[in-house]
Amino acid sequence: MRTSLKVLCAAAFALLLNTALGAHAFAAEQVKVVYHLADGIDQAARAMANIRNHLRAEPDTRIVVVGNGDGIRFLLAGAKERSGRPFDAQVKNLAAQGVEFRVCTNTLTSHDIPESQLLPEAKLVPSGVVEVARLQAKEGYVYLRP
Amino acid sequence: MRTSLKVLCAAAFALLLNTALGAHAFAAEQVKVVYHLADGIDQAARAMANIRNHLRAEPDTRIVVVGNGDGIRFLLAGAKERSGRPFDAQVKNLAAQGVEFRVCTNTLTSHDIPESQLLPEAKLVPSGVVEVARLQAKEGYVYLRP
């Protein structure tokens, strides 16, 4: 057998091994979840509790919250739940646990909300819906609408 | 060619064949859907009708219903649709067709609902949102929010 063929076979074997191990790694890999908020304060209040429960049960989960439309209200300075409980401390605590908050720039524009009103944890993305789709299609996130 | 190399090539071929067949199997495999209920009685009534239609059109579909928050109300003994139609018989019929109903234990705790109030078809999971994410990320379910 020529050396080139030996090399070819070895490469093929290595790649197959890699594929097999890769598949195994996939099964064990971190769960990534996009929480999509578009409804308003009540949905956001539910989401805060959901995400706390999520991370308590599975601390290793990667969570990104994407808000568009009324789903960004809870990320404005001074926003409160219907019960009066403020959102800012909850957002800060979740951010400290690794949760990311992304806000649709289109919404800020169409609702005439200046960026300065956003909590410091909120990061702008050009489009909330594009971000929700991208996270799923390109980064392996699964979808959850609280 | 040495025997070890023959074996290597045969193994490579077998694995590739397996991959090719596996890809084919994937395309043909059973559709699995998680119905996520979190809103209350009206959403649950819609979901019952949706799932009946789903299974009538595609009887081979694997369906798991996960309820958290107000999405568990329809699984409590005596729960009725706004129209007065009780949920228990509908749940029983769908369960007989293989639909599974999973309830968030966090919700029972935070709403002070004893497990004994649940319909017998409802099975507890520690966290509804973790279950919704897990089914998608680890078991190949797709998401649907009725």
Add this chain to the structure above:
Amino acid sequence: MRTSLKVLCAAAFALLLNTALGAHAFAAEQVKVVYHLADGIDQAARAMANIRNHLRAEPDTRIVVVGNGDGIRFLLAGAKERSGRPFDAQVKNLAAQGVEFRVCTNTLTSHDIPESQLLPEAKLVPSGVVEVARLQAKEGYVYLRP
């Protein structure tokens, strides 16, 4: 080395190369999104704006809107947003950009709506929920509920 083994190794290599290139193609491929509408006129109005923003930001996105239950109301002739803005021109414009609109036949039947009331852009599918699941499980769409 026998010819058959050479061929085997070459085939293995070709398939592996194909797999590697296939994986690359996957990362670059078009994002496909199913917008699931089931709530009514207000959700549909939000969806129209969402989809316009989506396509403005990512014109190459493949979008299918699936409506079932009250999610088909905006596709009936004469339907208007709460603000009075009609839906027909919006649907026509989005369809011209490649957006497809699919309507649940079960809903038409159960709501006693004749097919003739639908806008010309609306295409019937036997079951809206089956379509939402199928697009995800079989055609690589990601899910978004406006």
